[in-house]
Amino acid sequence: xxxxxxxxxxxxxxxxxxxxxxxxxxxxxxxxxxxxxxxxxxxxxxxxxxxxxxxxxxxxxxxxxxxxxxxxxxxxxxxxxxxxxxxxxxxxxxxxxxxxxxxxxxxxxxxxxxxxxxxxxxxxxxxxxxxxxxxxxxxxxxxxxxxxxxxxxxxxxxxxxxxxxxxxxxxxxxxxxxxxxxxxxxxxxxxxxxxxxxxxxxxxxxxxxxxxxxxxxxxxxxxxxxxxxxxxxxxxxxxxxxxxxxxxxxxxxxxxxxxxxxxxxxxxxxxxxxxxxxxxxxxxxxxxxxxxxxxxxxxxxxxxxxxxxxxxxxxxxxxx
Amino acid sequence: xxxxxxxxxxxxxxxxxxxxxxxxxxxxxxxxxxxxxxxxxxxxxxxxxxxxxxxxxxxxxxxxxxxxxxxxxxxxxxxxxxxxxxxxxxxxxxxxxxxxxxxxxxxxxxxxxxxxxxxxxxxxxxxxxxxxxxxxxxxxxxxxxxxxxxxxxxxxxxxxxxxxxxxxxxxxxxxxxxxxxxxxxxxxxxxxxxxxxxxxxxxxxxxxxxxxxxxxxxxxxxxxxxxxxxxxxxxxxxxxxxxxxxxxxxxxxxxxxxxxxxxxxxxxxxxxxxxxxxxxxxxxxxxxxxxxxxxxxxxxxxxxxxxxxxxxxxxxxxxxxxxxxxxxxxxxxxxxxxxxxxxxxxxxxxxxxxxxxxxxxxxxxxxxxxxxxxxxxxxxxxxxxxxxxxxxxxxxxxxxxxxxxxxxxxxxxxxxxxxxxxxxxxxxxxxxxxxxxxxxxxxxxxxxxxxxxxxxxxxxxxxxxxxxxxxxxxxxxxxxxxxxxxx
Numbered sequence: 001x002x003x004x005x006x007x008x009x010x011x012x013x014x015x016x017x018x019x020x021x022x023x024x025x026x027x028x029x030x031x032x033x034x035x036x037x038x039x040x041x042x043x044x045x046x047x048x049x050x051x052x053x054x055x056x057x058x059x060x061x062x063x064x065x066x067x068x069x070x071x072x073x074x075x076x077x078x079x080x081x082x083x084x085x086x087x088x089x090x091x092x093x094x095x096x097x098x099x100x101x102x103x104x105x106x107x108x109x110x111x112x113x114x115x116x117x118x119x120x121x122x123x124x125x126x127x128x129x130x131x132x133x134x135x136x137x138x139x140x141x142x143x144x145x146x147x148x149x150x151x152x153x154x155x156x157x158x159x160x161x162x163x164x165x166x167x168x169x170x171x172x173x174x175x176x177x178x179x180x181x182x183x184x185x186x187x188x189x190x191x192x193x194x195x196x197x198x199x200x201x202x203x204x205x206x207x208x209x210x211x212x213x214x215x216x217x218x219x220x221x222x223x224x225x226x227x228x229x230x231x232x233x234x235x236x237x238x239x240x241x242x243x244x245x246x247x248x249x250x251x252x253x254x255x256x257x258x259x260x261x262x263x264x265x266x267x268x269x270x271x272x273x274x275x276x277x278x279x280x281x282x283x284x285x286x287x288x289x290x291x292x293x294x295x296x297x298x299x300x301x302x303x304x305x306x307x308x309x310x311x312x313x314x315x316x317x318x319x320x
Numbered sequence: 321x322x323x324x325x326x327x328x329x330x331x332x333x334x335x336x337x338x339x340x341x342x343x344x345x346x347x348x349x350x351x352x353x354x355x356x357x358x359x360x361x362x363x364x365x366x367x368x369x370x371x372x373x374x375x376x377x378x379x380x381x382x383x384x385x386x387x388x389x390x391x392x393x394x395x396x397x398x399x400x401x402x403x404x405x406x407x408x409x410x411x412x413x414x415x416x417x418x419x420x421x422x423x424x425x426x427x428x429x430x431x432x433x434x435x436x437x438x439x440x441x442x443x444x445x446x447x448x449x450x451x452x453x454x455x456x457x458x459x460x461x462x463x464x465x466x467x468x469x470x471x472x473x474x475x476x477x478x479x480x481x482x483x484x485x486x487x488x489x490x491x492x493x494x495x496x497x498x499x500x501x502x503x504x505x506x507x508x509x510x511x512x513x514x515x516x517x518x519x520x521x522x523x524x525x526x527x528x529x530x531x532x533x534x535x536x537x538x539x540x541x542x543x544x545x546x547x548x549x550x551x552x553x554x555x556x557x558x559x560x561x562x563x564x565x566x567x568x569x570x571x572x573x574x575x576x577x578x579x580x581x582x583x584x585x586x587x588x589x590x591x592x593x594x595x596x597x598x599x600x601x602x603x604x605x606x607x608x609x610x611x612x613x614x615x616x617x618x619x620x621x622x623x624x625x626x627x628x629x630x631x632x633x634x635x636x637x638x639x640x641x642x643x644x645x646x647x648x649x650x651x652x653x654x655x656x657x658x659x660x661x662x663x664x665x666x667x668x669x670x671x672x673x674x675x676x677x678x679x680x681x682x683x684x685x686x687x688x689x690x691x692x693x694x695x696x697x698x699x700x701x702x703x704x705x706x707x708x709x710x711x712x713x714x715x716x717x718x719x720x721x722x723x724x725x726x727x728x729x730x731x732x733x734x735x736x737x738x739x740x741x742x743x744x745x746x747x748x749x750x751x752x753x754x755x756x757x758x759x760x761x762x763x764x765x766x767x768x769x770x771x772x773x774x775x776x777x778x779x780x781x782x783x784x785x786x787x788x789x790x791x792x793x794x795x796x797x798x799x800x801x802x803x804x805x806x807x
Contacts, residue, residue, distance in 0.1 A: 001340060001505075004503070004508045004509075011784065011785075011788075014785070015785065015788075015789075150326070151326065152797075158535065158792070158793070159792065161792055162794075162795065162797065163793070163794060163796065164793075165793060165794070168793075212780050222700050250565055285542045293802065
């Protein structure tokens, strides 16, 4: 028995330092990555943002609201920390991490929409969290979503990279400055879509019926209110922006969107938040402005951002 | 509890360490409790079914031993009826009800047997067969009945082989629970090697191949002939690595504690005939069926000569198909194997004559390829959602030839034929299959653990690090059940 235990210990003795070292190199390397997957996270972690205006929200913020246009029209400095597939708890976690590493913004352009009070059980693009799993906020977040990363992934060295050898490779090449590294087409976090209209929502509708479960969930509502309270207490001025949606997209939604809009209007009134609602703008209700039913394409985003920037003129003053 | 889960990673060392720390007389109890915990990790309440069959068979064993003449037969029958009754109720009730209702409908009878919402207890077919082998062997006087209730319970419930075999015989396993099994370093090493290799087969090969197989079989209407063939060949290796991987882990965990379970696989895809395939595939089940179904039938029908053997083979494989699952596709799968065995029995002499005219190596290659192709053909029924889907897929297979010609003519690409499955993932799949076959080639007549044992310390340890590292980094652990758990 002694020999067996000694051999097991020897196996661990030789393995563990290697696993920890590889994990350290991969994590450190990826935290320097400019790849779209990690770029915004790294800008947040490396305190590179520090802007007065921050754009928050899910994909309808990330892919649609352009800091370039807002900066040029309003003469401000803004950054888009929107996150794809981000339910409100994800947006909230991201904002908390933002505040850990960057100065408090003066204004937040908060994208709101039919999904603001809805939570799901999937963590979209979960791999983007891998290098940062040791952060307690991210750890709690991944636990919240069907335990995407469980105890072994968080505590066994390198196990979080299981089946992500490409990330280890990328991390190593960044750490040792070898080879060409992935870059991104982001502008301060903004990722416009240039692909033609994709009708996959219709196909999904045919298969699954009204698949967008856009109900008002009590726990998400409370979390949203806590976020509004926090911003109010910290003198961060919020601006609600409800971007355009193709009208026919309402067929895909389970709940009545007007109830959600009414709730948003109620909070806007209660917290004295400007609410810029473009959802029913008839001028954008055309597929030429959309990449799919709910995300504006580059053309739509240009038109929308110009309008948004003009509407924000009276709300956000130009930087001194 | 799955062997490839984090829970088992904790369970196994704790149970093993306690096993060796405890005095010998308490070990059976420790293993029994551990086995209960292991089983209850699935659906706790179903342990009552296990206890029920354990009590029935324990009592039946003693009654059979003490009885004589027709009473012995009666007690055996009662035990078999109890075991088969539970199996039929939990596994086949809804299947039988649906089919009887279909018959009622066909003959215009206004009656319907209600369907029940039953969850199949995990591994039911395995431990039922193992329990039945005990009473049959006691009846045949090949085994003394076990008087120690706890040890008998452990014979049925021993956690390494509880949910997916190997289906043990009392002569091989029961006596081992009475032996002290002091810690043996060689057993420990052999067992650990076997566990590691089993994990590699399951987590790295089987579960990776399943990512390609599942989408192909999910949508048979829209897959090409090429996708059908690749999906089926991959499924052949997926199910082999899944089940033999499970068996390796079972054998390994038992071996670490000093128990020797029967080997369940012996390079089945190298078989030169379907009969040989069944001597190499799921050996514990095929030998069970051979001992208790085929031989019994063949002996009772012996006056009918070769016909008796053919009929016995057909019935045995229908039972085998039905054992696998309550669906027509499994019955068709079993029947196809039965037909192949019957064909082999009937044409043995003429095939022998034919193969004498061909050089040995070529004859061997032809036999192996034909056998593997036929096994794959039957797998289409095994893996498809139902017989209709299987027929759709079988019809697509000949389409592979014009598709290959089309690739040569550049009228379409391999990627198009594979639908949404990437060519690179298919190449990786073939890479794993090639690697597995290379290991089989290296093994020769030995087992991989024996081959590794013969290497130098440096080579051995390098292999351990390499295999463990591959499982750790490339294994898939998101709770993929073992295929045979459903049976």
